[in-house]
Structure formats: structure tokens, C-alpha cells
Amino acid sequence: MDWLILISLIVFGALLVMLEVIFVPGTTVVGILGLIFTALGIYHAFQNFTPMVAYGVLAAAGLINFGMIVYGFKSGVWDRFALKDTSLGSAYEDRLLGLEVGQVGETISDFKPYGKIIIADKIYEAKSQGGFIPSKTSVTISKIENNKIIIKP
Structure with a gap:
């Protein structure tokens, strides 16, 4: 036993x-x-x-x-469980192509401090430099950094 x-x-x-x-x-x-x-x-x-x-x-x-x-x-x-491929792309890589500091757009939502703007018939999400900006206000791009648009009235 x-x-x-x-x-x-x-x-x-x-x-x-x-x-x-x-x-x-x-x-x-x-x-x-x-x-x-x-x-x-x-x-x-x-x-x-x-x-x-x-x-x-x-x-x-x-x-x-x-x-x-x-x-x-x-x-x-x-080998079945090992990562063999590499991802070369990234999200929103060319999302801000064509935008430059000084371009003018219009807010389509209130900025508190984030909101939506329209520039050249395209809608972007942006951040206001100074705080609250009401809808339908003309704004200017003051900075583009780290894939973010920063605007001022």
C-alpha cells in the first residue's frame, strides 16, 4: 500500500x-x-x-x-505565448495635422476649461488657456503641445 x-x-x-x-x-x-x-x-x-x-x-x-x-x-x-509583433502605430498620430499656432476658430461648446472648437470645418477638442469661454466665441490657437490644442479668446 x-x-x-x-x-x-x-x-x-x-x-x-x-x-x-x-x-x-x-x-x-x-x-x-x-x-x-x-x-x-x-x-x-x-x-x-x-x-x-x-x-x-x-x-x-x-x-x-x-x-x-x-x-x-x-x-x-x-512560443505560442510570446509576443512577436511590434505595434508601430499610435492613436491620434496625425489628428492635428494642418493646425498651427495663430489659427482662428469658433467654440461650439462652453469651455470649462475643455470643450469643442471648429476650425476649417473640422471639430477638435481643446483646452482654454484662461478658464471659461462661452459657446460661439471666436478663439485663437495659442499652443499645440503633447497632442493638445490650447486656445485663448
Whole structure:
């Protein structure tokens, strides 16, 4: 009966480590459970068998788990989870093309301090430099910085 418990713990632990490495890499919960079951098997061996058998079980369990990890890295499973592409674009990259400091537009909403302006039939979101600006007010672009339009009346 002791051998059945020992073999069951070691095999179940090794299977959990294999599941972690091959099927669900990166979650670590399954792998940690596998190592816990393997450690329980080794503990059981030291409690119920001679030291020579227990050290043999320790070496075998270590080799089995190490072999599973090496196999997982060599099989290319981790490549499915690795980022390989690079995003070169960015949001709103050319949104402010054609705008210059000094251009005149009209507010289409109240600025408190943010609101909407219309310049050359295009609507932009902007920030007022001085605070509140009512709707339908003529404004001038005073700054364009960090992809933001700053206006003044």
C-alpha cells in the first residue's frame, strides 16, 4: 500500500508539472500543485521507506520534473505565448495635422476649461488657456503641445 501511495503522488505531481509546462504555461498554479504532490511523495518515501529508497525516490522525482520542464522549453510551447509583433502605430498620430499656432476658430461648446472648437470645418477638442469661454466665441490657437490644442479668446 505504501508503494501505491508513493507512486500515485509522484506520478500525479509529474503529470501536473507536465500540464503546466505543455498545456497551461504561465499560470504557475498547476505547476505549484504538481511540485507539492511530488514533495508529498518524497516526504512519504522518507517516512515509510529506508533512506536508500527515499533518496532514490528523491533523485527520480527530481529528474522526472526537471525532464518535464526541459521538454516544455524545447518543444516550443512557450512560443505560442510570446509576443512577436511590434505595434508601430499610435492613436491620434496625425489628428492635428494642418493646425498651427495663430489659427482662428469658433467654440461650439462652453469651455470649462475643455470643450469643442471648429476650425476649417473640422471639430477638435481643446483646452482654454484662461478658464471659461462661452459657446460661439471666436478663439485663437495659442499652443499645440503633447497632442493638445490650447486656445485663448
